[in-house]
Amino acid sequence: MPRIFTELELEAYLDEALAPAQMTEIEEAVRNDPRLVQQLSTLNARRDAGVHSLGEIWRRHRLSCATREQLGSLLLGVLTPEFAEYFRFHIDVVGCRYCYANLADLQRQQREAASSTTTRRTRYFQSSAGMLREKR
Numbered sequence: 001m002p003r004i005f006t007e008l009e010l011e012a013y014l015d016e017a018l019a020p021a022q023m024t025e026i027e028e029a030v031r032n033d034p035r036l037v038q039q040l041s042t043l044n045a046r047r048d049a050g051v052h053s054l055g056e057i058w059r060r061h062r063l064s065c066a067t068r069e070q071l072g073s074l075l076l077g078v079l080t081p082e083f084a085e086y087f088r089f090h091i092d093v094v095g096c097r098y099c100y101a102n103l104a105d106l107q108r109q110q111r112e113a114a115s116s117t118t119t120r121r122t123r124y125f126q127s128s129a130g131m132l133r134e135k136r
Helices: 007-014 020-032 034-048 054-060 068-076 081-093 097-131
Strands: none
Touching (some): 007 020, 007 034, 007 054, 020 034, 068 081, 068 097, 081 097
């Protein structure tokens, strides 16, 4: 018997706000259940008509997500422990793919910046090494 999905799960599916395993499960069910296709169509029509629940508005506008600035502060370790704990929970436990992608992008930029800084310092040293003389 096919699994029955809640309206909340289907709304999150439409917002692509579920974990990959849950997205896959619903996608497979949609392929095999015309009633589920109809239910998703009805949800979409309701959204297009402007009827939104508070939960939908919260998810759609990502009100619980961190800004890139906040995620950068998390990487630098300058957030208060409470905020850092909240964002870690949001990313690691809730599994927000949006915040995870932003955090991964910021980490990549941070690594690239560190690498270019090391390269730049090495070039400065090499270009000025001949200018330094030992005192005798």
